[in-house]
Amino acid sequence: MTQQLAAFKQVGISFDGRTLLDQIDMTINEGEIVTLIGPNGSGKSTLIRILLGLQAPTIGQIERHPSLRIGYMPQKLHIDPTLPLTVKHFLALVRGVDKKQILPTLEKLGIAHLLQSQVQVLSGGETQRVLLARALLNRPNLLVLDEPVQGVDVNGQVELYNLIESIRNELNCGVLMVSHDLHLVMAKTDTVVCINQHVCCSGTPQHVTGHPAYQALFGVPGADESIAIYAHQHDHVHDDHGDILSTQDDAHRHCHH
Structure with missing residues (x-):
């Protein structure tokens, strides 16, 4: 039976009257790769600090498996x-x-x-x-990788993504991978979670190999096997203050501006 390594339950954090995270629900299981994406200031770093035990949530809780061992790779x-x-x-x-x-x-x-x-x-x-x-x-039984391909060229990115996947397969560890880029994620990621203070959307990544932007960025042998463009499937949009505006009509739009 697959073990749950960590679970965020309605986690929120505020500082000086500013909401950094709001009602975050997210789980990470052994053998699972979760990719966390979002714009600058979306709360990704704060979420990682909470997971690492460096910061306590204002509200909600994070549950960790008793045997949780985290291996952290900084930016x-x-x-x-x-x-x-x-x-x-x-x-x-x-x-x-x-x-x-x-x-x-x-x-x-x-x-x-x-x-x-x-x-x-x-x-x-x-x-x-x-x-x-x-x-x-x-x-570790959970790898936390913060921008693991930062400063690496495209070929090196492909190699690193393949390496991370092989490590996951060998160790059956969970992987939480943080990405600054809102479009580039591992094709074999199990779950993509997009946050902008709260969880905007989550789901499996989709290959968009025929997209011009994909071809321009990853026109290297084997790239389509390792990297994909994640097509956001949102059920709401935000106004300029980050508040939710609608639920259905604008599902095609991103949760950020």
């Missing part, structure tokens, strides 16, 4: 450029890490040759894989 790596730090030493800083697992983890991600490299000179794709390795060293 960027912030390291003093004057500090000499190899990949090996960087990964050895992970709390409770079994140092014997560092090399096998790098091998799994195809970057064993970077073991003694300085982290400051890594390419965008190499940096993201090192960050993914750090998340995996926690032996």
Whole structure:
């Protein structure tokens, strides 16, 4: 039976009279990839902070499985450029890490040759894989990936998405992947959740391989197998203040402006 790893139940958070999240319902199960999308300021980062236990909701609750272990991959790596730090030493800083697992983890991600490299000179794709390795060293059953393809070219994005899927298949872990882009998501994502303070819409992603924008962005071999354009299926729209205006007539419009 599939285990539920985390569940947001009517979660809301307000700060200085401003609503950051409102009535969020979302679940993440083992073996499931959930992609969270939304515009800037939509509350994605706040939602992640709540999941990680760094921020408490004002209202509602989040339920976590007793055995939940989260491996977190941040957006960027912030390291003093004057500090000499190899990949090996960087990964050895992970709390409770079994140092014997560092090399096998790098091998799994195809970057064993970077073991003694300085982290400051890594390419965008190499940096993201090192960050993914750090998340995996926690032996997680839930991976939280914040903008995992940031700073990576299109070919590298395809490779990373395939890698994330293979990790999910091997470990049967849940994956919550946060994306800034409202259109580009993994084709094999199980659930896409779009938020703009509240949940605007959710569902499975759809392949739009014939769309001109898709061809322009992902005209590389195998891209249609790994990345898709998610066609929003909304049942409402928002006014300039984010309030819901209608339920049926404007279902084709986005929840953001």
